[in-house]
Amino acid sequence: MREHTYLGEFELMLLLTVVRLGDEAYGVPLSRELALLRGRDVSLGSVYAALDRLEVKGLVTSSLGESTPERGGRAKRYFRVTEQGLRSIHATRRILTSLWKSLPSAGEEPA
Amino acid sequence: MKPLKPVTLATWMLEHLTFGPHHEALAGDLLEEFRHGRSEGWYRRQVLSAIGIGIFRKFQECLPPLLFSLSWSMFYPALWFCLAKTHPVQTMFGWWTASEWAYSSGLKPVSETIPAILFLWLGLLVYLLSHRHKLSPLQLLRGFSISLNVLFLGFFLHIGHPTLDVTRESFYTNSHLIATCIQLAVSLFAAIAFTLPFRRHHGAASLG
Numbered sequence: 100m101r102e103h104t105y106l107g108e109f110e111l112m113l114l115l116t117v118v119r120l121g122d123e124a125y126g127v128p129l130s131r132e133l134a135l136l137r138g139r140d141v142s143l144g145s146v147y148a149a150l151d152r153l154e155v156k157g158l159v160t161s162s163l164g165e166s167t168p169e170r171g172g173r174a175k176r177y178f179r180v181t182e183q184g185l186r187s188i189h190a191t192r193r194i195l196t197s198l199w200k201s202l203p204s205a206g207e208e209p210a
Numbered sequence: 211m212k213p214l215k216p217v218t219l220a221t222w223m224l225e226h227l228t229f230g231p232h233h234e235a236l237a238g239d240l241l242e243e244f245r246h247g248r249s250e251g252w253y254r255r256q257v258l259s260a261i262g263i264g265i266f267r268k269f270q271e272c273l274p275p276l277l278f279s280l281s282w283s284m285f286y287p288a289l290w291f292c293l294a295k296t297h298p299v300q301t302m303f304g305w306w307t308a309s310e311w312a313y314s315s316g317l318k319p320v321s322e323t324i325p326a327i328l329f330l331w332l333g334l335l336v337y338l339l340s341h342r343h344k345l346s347p348l349q350l351l352r353g354f355s356i357s358l359n360v361l362f363l364g365f366f367l368h369i370g371h372p373t374l375d376v377t378r379e380s381f382y383t384n385s386h387l388i389a390t391c392i393q394l395a396v397s398l399f400a401a402i403a404f405t406l407p408f409r410r411h412h413g414a415a416s417l418g
Contacts, residue, residue, distance in 0.1 A: 126239035143243075144228075144260030147236050148267060166238070169245045171221070173238030 106158075106191045112136065113149050114188055117159060117178050125164065125175045150178055158184035217241075217250055220257040228264040236260060275337065275402040276395075282333040283394040290325055323365075326394060330357045333398045334405070343406060353405030360397040 106114065116132050117124045126143055129150075133141045153159045164175035180188075224237050244253045293299055306317040334353050338345060345353075 126235060127242050130239075142259040142263075143236055143239055143256055144263045147230055147232050147260070148263045151230055151232060161232070163235075167242075169242055170238035171241045173234050173241065175238060176232055176235035 105194065106187055109145075110149055110153060111188065111191055113146065114153065114158065114180055114184055117180050118185075118188075122177070124178045129178070153184070154178075157181060158187055217244060217253045220254050224257045224260060227261045229268050230264055233260075233264075272403070276399055278337055279333070279395040279399040279402065280391075282336070282398060283391045286326070286329050286391065286394055289329065293325070326361060327358065330361065330394060330398055330401065334401050337398075337402055338405070345405065349405055353401045356404045357397045357401035360400040361393065364393040364397065 112133060113129070116129055116136070120128055120132060126146060130141045130143050130146050133146065150159060150161070154161060159178045159180055161176050161178050164177050166172050166174040221237060221241070224240065225233060228236070230236070240253060240256055243256075244250075294303075303317070303321070306321075331354055334357060338350075338353075
């Protein structure tokens with residue numbers, strides 16, 4: 100097993116959104132929150148594809164929730180970030196922070 | 211509550227044409243959004259997008275074993291050509307054809323099938339070892355068995371035939387050779403696909 104799993108942009112956003120939503124992290128609120136943050140619609144299929152990848156990597160776990168008539172009797176699937184997922188978020192943040200430190204202001208010549 | 215009839219076909223497509231483990235939850239989420247005022251067009255676009263993503267991911271999972279199977283099978287004619295030219299094999303063939311009827315008639319199927327089977331099994335083992343897959347003897351046996359079944363199914367359907375006429379001048383260019391390689395590749399790919407689970411779980415054996 101690799102010690103760190105560095106995250107792509109969408110995966111990182113998704114993990115942070117799962118953390119932010121807490122116990123309410125299932126497909127619909129996740130895609131709504133992401134759409135709000137990104138300023139454009141997010142395909143639910145791509146959200147689930149990314150969640151599946153993260154689950155395979157061991158960064159999130161999922162559990163079945165309640166089914167409602169408005170969902171045609173289909174159960175919700177709730178996602179939760181694992182300990183390994185949190186470590187990956189922090190590792191990615193450390194790298195990005197160190198890279199951002201050398202970012203020049205707009206209009207400034209890069210060093 | 212908004213009726214679901216306009217999106218019945220799209221829902222059916224979503225449930226039957228997506229491969230992910232969460233397709234039921236995805237279908238529920240889409241219905242929930244639809245009931246909360248999303249349009250039929252939005253629903254259909256989401257379904258098509260989910261199906262497209264599912265197909266692309268499945269293709270990505272299948273690509274490494276497929277490429278390996280094709281590459282490995284390309285070696286078979288060359289290997290068989292080299293082996294058939296060696297002195298021990300020539301001697302064995304000479305001895306066999308000189309034998310009496312009952313024995314000599316067995317030469318053809320044996321010389322055609324056994325090298326193909328051994329080559330397939332070797333390919334499966336090479337793939338598993340190179341990807342460090344840990345399998346139980348039962349899983350390995352299943353892989354061997356599936357490769358055999360697909361290979362023999364190919365024989366019966368005459369898709370290809372592992373007979374290689376090494377005496378022909380057009381040995382490397384005839385269509386028979388291409389059919390043989392395809393049949394071996396399909397058999398090997400089927401063996402890999404059914405031996406290993408398609409979905410890669412954390413820390414578990416998988417394709418790719």
